[in-house]
Amino acid sequence: MLATPGGLPPAAQDTQWAYETKQDGQRAVVYLPGDGGLLVRARSGEDITAAYPELSPLGAALGRTPAILDGEVLALDESGRADFQSLQSRMGLAHAPARAARMAARVPVHLVLFDVLHLEGHPLVRLPYAQRRSRLESLGLDGPHWSTPGALVGHGAQALRATREYGLEGLVCKRLDSVYEPGVRSRAWIKIRNLRAEDVIVGGWLPGRGRLTGLPGAVLVGQRSAGGTLRYVGGVGTGWSEAERTELAALLRVAATDVCPFEPAPPVQGAHWVLPRLVGEVAYSTRTRSGLLRQPSWLRLRPDLTPPESAADLPDGTG
Structure with missing residues (x-):
């Protein structure tokens, strides 16, 4: 049961x-x-x-x-x-x-x-x-x-x-x-x-299959480390409506790049990389010991937030 x-x-x-x-x-x-x-x-x-x-x-x-x-x-x-x-x-x-x-x-x-x-x-x-x-x-x-x-x-x-x-x-x-x-x-x-929610930065995506052909099947997300590098924290493949997935596909196409923004690069086959400019909010249950999100689900885009692109862009505390 x-x-x-x-x-x-x-x-x-x-x-x-x-x-x-x-x-x-x-x-x-x-x-x-x-x-x-x-x-x-x-x-x-x-x-x-x-x-x-x-x-x-x-x-x-x-x-x-x-x-x-x-x-x-x-x-x-x-x-x-x-x-x-x-x-x-x-x-x-x-x-x-x-x-x-x-x-x-x-x-x-x-x-x-x-x-x-x-x-x-x-x-x-x-x-x-x-x-x-x-x-x-x-x-x-x-x-x-x-x-x-x-x-x-x-x-x-x-x-x-x-x-x-x-x-x-x-x-x-x-x-x-x-x-x-x-x-x-x-x-x-x-x-x-019980779910937790955090902001993440989109650094790549995986193509969908079947009815999702031509759309992202999952996005690859990360968070900035203390040193400013973008650390991979997992792939998110659920939580969108069809309209939201289509909107996201257009945003990902505009941000396409040949360079993986994550450091180190995750061992993900078939990934398409994007400039790390999109911020989203995801829900998840827990983290693994290596910091990956377990059972993540997409909640929403955060257009009100613009992530820094590198350590040089992070605030240095000097005002």
Whole structure:
């Protein structure tokens, strides 16, 4: 069951919803057959058990009680926040168990559990969320590499504000009376992603394909470093209407140049460079450790802002 992007439920319905922290990890369904074994499957259905050997003791956590659980595999940073970049070093190792074991010692994962779909031989998917949640919490599944974080009923605005204050990815709102709909992106679950917004300088673009042929499929953006160089921070390919994309295409053609404005030049194949004169505002979730924007989306052009073209153009503080 997948969540639909949206906003908080109406205040009058607040007590009809539960609120869980949105985690930036790999969705997983966990099968506990009750014989001490464990099977972990990704959203695609792929068996990813061998990628996370530190989760194997979970197989015996319920003794001989079989269960199917829903959750998210995370890698945590020093502050206990989900770090997707670290998790990427663990993903894709299901067919390399020896390497997965070595990586488990360096980048351990943590499984957060938020739903129970089958228990003691009985399917629970037709039960309301509130009942499934109660059954899940009664299992007491908290161990060295897994836990069952709490869910807050009501107080959605406060919960969302807390995720922003603590720098968390966002909030998932779940209707208390909702059944579990496998494979469905349901309005009974609503996800709210906390986004940041910053100004960026456009330094290039990539051609679109299909219906976007002749238009920019993505723009390549950067920000000025302290030394004045334009540092590449990522590619942005979403957030425009058709009219806005057409307008942007005309502006990019006028600013075309053969010289890459980024230093160092990003390893992007097929890029068209432009003079770094266009400023835009983008929304994004987090930054990688190398400074790239994760999940960036275009918000608007900033014609009111004109970027300096080089370090020599930057203010020197002498007035």
